[in-house]
Amino acid sequence: MNDTVTQYSEQFAALSPVFSEGEPDWMTRQRGAAMDSLRQSGFPGQRDEDWRYMPLRPLTARAFDTDITGEVDDLPLDHWLIPGLESHRFVFVDGVLNDAISSNTGLSPGISVRSLASVLRQGPDALPGVSADESLPGNGFLALNAAFFRDGYVVDLDADLEADSVLEFLFVSAGKGKAGQARNILRLGPNARVKVVERHVSLDGLNALVNTSTRVVLEAGASLDYHLVETMGRGTSMINDVVVDQSRDSNLQIMTATLGGDVVRNNLKVRLNGPGAHCELLGMYAATGRQHVDNHTGVVHAAPHCSSRELYKGVLDKRSRGVFHGRIRVDQGAVKTDADQTNDNLLLSPDAEIDTKPQLEIYADDVKCAHGATVGQLDANALFYLRSRGIDPENARSLLTYGFVNDVLGDVEVEPLRDFLAAELSRRLISHE
């Protein structure tokens, strides 16, 4: 057990009474099992194949403070809002729902959005799926989350319900040196449809960790449009773990936009469990300074006649580093699978680096699978063309970079969000702020 794990172990001992107050026994047991697994296996290191490109020291060299109150005074909330986005907004501070600053009234009947902390206190049978789950967390960060999480959102949509407005979850890191750890559950009944925008923001210089774990379940014919927007300030690092299970004929579009934070790791796993399910994984990452963005995606085709499409585009400037690791697995019997995966990268500076690992693992023969990856720089001819028409180099670069990520941005259906992302991109990257 290393020093960091020992520190967490001590924090866990101190916080246990707080956790167990009002929580059902099974949850106390799950927390204990997660802590044991962390004590035993520790955090991943660069020798682990799945973490080899990741600078783990900033995340594991010391323990973050897990004693969260969720209370805060004076947050510049307006500064973080997306102009023109009409939504039911739920604000979480360091991973704990803050009702006072949320604007969540008037939800249509059939949509339920609750705080996980309150659901757990409703009684032992409030979360049947979760209480029965005895599997151990897959890595040290998930174990940390499972042991220490305080809150998160629990969204349930009734069958055939089509939500009329966007659900927005705004996660704000506010405490210095804190680890905000939310655990979220998103469940769509048969043929339900909803658009979700989940955002992560923070002030500069907090030295904080965001360690989130989200489980998504789409029942037959459900359709989810899910956006993860990560625009944390300098000094905040993040591990964002999302696992999706899709039933037959369900439809998922998930877009991960990483623009801020120091070291950001997105783990996204989608399991296509029923025939006819379709998923679309979109990603855009733009990093500068010394940022590190690590995207790990896994699509498992476990049933026949499913399709998946994956498009990740990255722009790396200054001394930043990007990692893309995409895995498609086609199980035995998952015939008529159509899977496609693309990762394109733009290196803008001689010190930037990209490591990309698209992978196919195929155990069925009647399938159509393809993947591709490219790395390059801005086309000198295109730059020259723009400059010869009187556009200065900065703007020419900006135009071409925007054009490069537009393939991904263009697929974002929530218009104010699309404009927001385009503006953020140019603010952070192109104007060299």
Place this chain on the structure above:
Amino acid sequence: MSQTERELAPLLQRDYKEGFVTEIESDTLPPGLDEDVVRTISGIKEEPGWMLDWRLDAFRRWTAMTPPRWAHLHHPPIDYQAISYYSAPKQKELLDSLDEVDPKLLETYEKLGIPIDEQKMLAGVKVAVDAVFDSVSVATTFKQTLMDAGVIFCPISEALQEFPDLVRQYLGSVVPSSDNYYAALNSAVFSDGSFVYIPKGVRCPMELSTYFRINEMNTGQFERTLIVADEDSYVSYLEGCTAPMRDENQLHAAVVELVAMKGAGIKYSTVQNWYPGDEHGKGGIYNFVTKRGACRGQGAKISWTQVETGSAITWKYPSVVLEGDDTIGEFYSVALTNNYQQADTGTKMVHVGKNSRSTIISKGISAGKGQNSYRGLVKVLKGAEGARNYSQCDSLLMGAECGAHTFPYMEVKNPSAQIEHEATTSRIGEDQLFYCRQRGLSEEDAVSMIVNGFCKEVFKELPMEFAVEAQKLLGISLEGAVG
């Protein structure tokens, strides 16, 4: 199972015609590995003292290492103490000419179709052969013709005695003894292999070839090949391998090092046909091979072509380190897995020099319960201005129980680099087959035609005789494997 599959299933059982055993007396060390075994091997070979030290150093490093686990391969752990590390056919005296080689050995190579009798070779098809039987080289042909051109082509054990300085300068300079688990093992116990030196400005007058044969039971083969092409020289080198059919698994852990100086070119072709095991996955060779070339000077070029049809397990990544400016690395591969065969193979292209270019074409074919993985790394270092890579990995699946996997790694630290990777996976379509059959081709011919078309880009890189052999091999291995 589709109808075609059912009709052709019986045809899938092919014979491994190289699976015979040669009855020959041999000197074999008892199984087991410790420092004394390393000393004994070095002693038998009458090696210089520095070589023994080098081996012992490698052995000590090996004992501190653990086998790599990252490959997509499954096999029981290998008991390194159950293997004999040296086996040589008994020889009465040192040989002066080929006539004195044991007729049983000559017979073996004749049966395998390897020409080690210079007179009997057809005019016009000149290939110099070094024949390695278990742990030793038994014959090398055309030595004199090559010597006249200034080319050194001899067993590495001989080179260690006759050209020790040359060997010492390059041995381990591309694959250091601590490179990986199997390379360290090889460095400690390698018994023979070939050494080639092509002097400045010489184009090797004929193709060179080494033929590896495992015969003895419970032995491992650990050969070491070192090829040095000095400035502006060129050589084309072929390698072939077979082994008898046995129920237990045998280990083959080779190291191949290539050094190409300024303007030099090395073309290295392999047709690997070790015994793959039977249709129930019993027996077969475990093939753990480290192959790497270094393009040391400006404009050097190294090209690997491999056709991998044999072995129960293949773990092999022929690589090129593009150190000089304007250097070129190429990798062309066809890997076939049938029955229970597993292959984890690919390449590494490390771009160090400016404007270095590399091409990777990999074709994987899986049939039966075979698992076929491509694993490749393209690494562009910071100074590799204008580096260019193109990779294409295609997989063909035949049968519902096989697997095809692609694990490419791309690490790019220079913004002017252009890297492209493409991969596709599909099976032979019923419509393609139907089209061919409609035009009067038999099912088998149609499959063979489609597969050969799939592999064409690789086969065209092989020297003539090898290309023919490779096509035949693929034909036999795949008969009827249509899904």
